[in-house]
Amino acid sequence: MTQSDGDLSGIRVLDLAAEPGFFAGKVLGDLGADVVKVEPPEGDRARRRGPFWGGVVDAERSLLWLALNTSKRGMTLALDRPRGRELFLALAERADVVLETEAPGSLAARGLGWETLHARNRRAILCSITPFGQTGPRAAWRGSDLTVVATSGNLYATGDPDRAPVRCSLPVSYYHGGLEAAVGVLFALLARDQSGEGQHVDVSLQAAMVMPSIGTAAMFRMNGQRGSRVGAFMHAGRTIQREIWPCRDGFVSFALRGGPARVPGLIAMVAYMDEHGMASARLKAIDWKSYNHNLLTQEDVDFLTREFGAFFATKTTAELYRAACERSLMLAPVNTPREITGSPQLAARGFFVDVENPGRGTLRYPGAFAVTHGARVAIRRPAPRLSSSRACASSSSAAVPPARSPPATSPTTARR
Amino acid sequence: MIRVESRRRPDFLRILRLTPTTPGGVDGSAHFAVLNPNKLSIALDLSRPEGVALARRLAIAADAVAENFAPGAMARWGLDYESLVRERPDLVMISTCLNGQTGPDRAYPGFGGQGSALAGFNHLTGWPDREPVGPFGTITDSLSPRFAALLLAAALVHRRRTGAGQHIDLAQVEAGIVCLSESLLTYTANGEILTRMGNRSRHAVPHGVFRCADEDGRDRWAAIAVHDDEDWRRLAGALGHPAWTLEPVLATVDGRRRHEDEIETRLTEWTATRTAADVAAHLQAAGLDAAPVEDFGDLHDDPQLAHRRHFRTVEHDVLGTHPVETHAIRFSAMEPRIERPAPRLGADTDVVLRELLGIEAAELDRLRAAGVLE
Helix, strand or coil: CCCCCCCCCCCEEEECCCHHHHHHHHHHHHCCCEEEEEECCCCCHHHHCCCEHHHCCCCCCEHHHHHHCCCEEEEECCCCCHHHHHHHHHHHCCCCEEEECCCCCHHHHCCCCHHHHHHHCCCCEEEEEECCCCCCCCCCCCCCHHHHHHCCCCCCCCCCCCCCCCCECCCHHHHHHHHHHHHHHHHHHHHHHHHCCCCEEEEEHHHHCCHHHCCHHHHHHHHCCCCCCCCCEEEECCEEEECEEECCCCEEEECCCCHHHHHHHHHHHHHHHHHCCCCCHHHHCCCHHHCCHHHCCHHHHHHHHHHHHHHHCCCCHHHHHHHHHHHCCCEEECCCHHHHHCCHHHHHCCCEEEEEECCCEEEEEECCCCEECCCCCCCCCCCCCHHHHHHHHHHCCCCCCCCCCCCCEEECCCCC | CEEEECCCCCCHHHHCCCCCCCCCHHHCCHHHHHHCCCCEEEEECCCCHHHHHHHHHHHHHCCCEEECCCCCHHHHHCCCHHHHCCCCCCCEEEEEECCCCCCCCCCCCCCHHHHHHHHCCHHHECCCCCCCCCCCCCCHHHHHHHHHHHHHHHHHHHHHHHCCCEEEEEEHHHHHHHHCHHHHHHHHHHCCCCCCECECCCCCCCEEEEECCCECCECCEEEEECCCHHHHHHHHHHCCCCHHHHCHHHHCHHHHHHCHHHHHHHHHHHHCCCCHHHHHHHHHHCCCEEEECCCCCHHHHCHHHHHCCCEEEEEECCCEEEEEECCCEEECCCCCCCCCCCCCCCCCHHHHHHHHHCCCHHHHHHHHHCCCEC
């Protein structure tokens, strides 16, 4: 199936965002918006950060840049100079959306803030992604993934009890916040159909990281639970239960909790173990009809943990996941990119795409974040090259690379 | 927002912590309550043809349909996209599960704990010398709803402009992998597997979480990120230029990386005697990126979340007054609205069927007596 226009075809986005906003522009571009990445003349900071493709330190080879700026065209503008500012405003007059991640007030100090933008283009939407939001007592605070996750409750509850709270080593707040920003842009676009006016959309990364604790923050007022770190375990009912289990060659995720939906998987697991002669009489004697993880004692949990743990130790992650798929065991391997790129399921769905990066070769990417008839979500072009972006900035005010270009990607297999 | 529910097979969160003594039973789940405000609930028995017929009429009347059953379940009821679109040509519908609607492992059942592991988040979270952990809260369970909201909004934008609907297949594992594109590309480009590194960063040193003075018997911590050499000079100044910070080798990020253990020990000596709030305020005043680590109780005293009115209060029949969260977006001309608490199971069956489908009271009585309405 060839790639279609996408739902946001014709929506023009000027993307001034640094790393915290890369993902917002990428998902809008993958949905079909015409996203133009506006970089300073020296290039975005992320271009100077490794890892670099092939280990070659080069502004065109930063893998962070290449990963999260797909489906964007590029140009450079010196927003600290009058000419650059005027060019930006001229472009903004014809844009639907401006996306930015500057400190609150920083664009306004250069005469490019919401009031100016709104005066020049009543329909334009300005979306600002910042650590703590545009106003308030901490609006002027510096922040980054580590510090916004720290102030969300999520960090305190992640990690081992005998060590410091710990974050995911990639910046999940930028993905959460980027999605929230893209949703905010679309809500503002829908509202504009009625009002005819754009809005300033203010996204706080801190606030975006509260919901990922799945309601636990609000529940504090009902249960008094401040959160605690239990490592590879989870609190469930009155007990602490293992979630991440060592096996022969790695780790798997498996749980005893989960209500009635979990029970068929537990029954199937015991049957699987029994086929290998590793289900004890006591394990086989459990009455699963009356099983309720909330009523287990820690002694019950420790017994089950010993039984399942001893079995997992004899199996590889691949064996266990194959059995999980065939027998509905509700168990999953702790995957690295090696297992992910080798997944038959992802291959069958044509998830990975090979993206041609001009002058550098082809690189395999995770493809669309959702599947629709006609591939309406897709990587539409590689991340922009700094050399091309500079070239179009020096030609004329409206010159950005052509919106249409030959297909940049080829699915590794057919996708729907 | 109308939730179509079942009393015989209640929602996962309604029964996750249910015991025989839970006040309110399936209506007494705090977890369900904090995640489902602003919704109406209708209870149908989908094992009866008349129940399915009502669900079908609701789907045809709705602006969009969202479901996360195992692939094939909707088709067995005749409620899948292909069936519904025949009556509603501009239908917008999203189906979401872990592995997606197609492929050999589409039927694989799992929760967010499995999604997080499959997508690669667990491998990247924790300490390099220890087993991996999940980011608290099974992260694909929080990313996927945001992807779903984005996709539905885009589909509605598109339908307004063209009149065309669509069916969206959101595989939660795939969407999570797209977030981690940097890790995937590092492998496909260089064969290198990025792994968990505690709180350290490949680009910034020091970058960590440091023990502060205990308060009320609780462990307290501060997060500090020194992004570049200029930040390092600011940090040295904020500490009062103690001798160890003046070592020339520490002036560059490469030098600091070689002495990262020692820097972390020294910094902890400084933070350990101070409160987390003082550490953060002092370092922010010096222009640094630092913050107190807040637990779930602290969030209710957080001045910035209070300024944004992140939490709003609702009055729940069983649970009483309790907070719920708003989203993280603030608009210059729209305000987030929390208009009602999470519904009791089936609380709105009559009003929804009457107002949306025009079903009369006598017919509602008949359907209830027949067990179609639960």
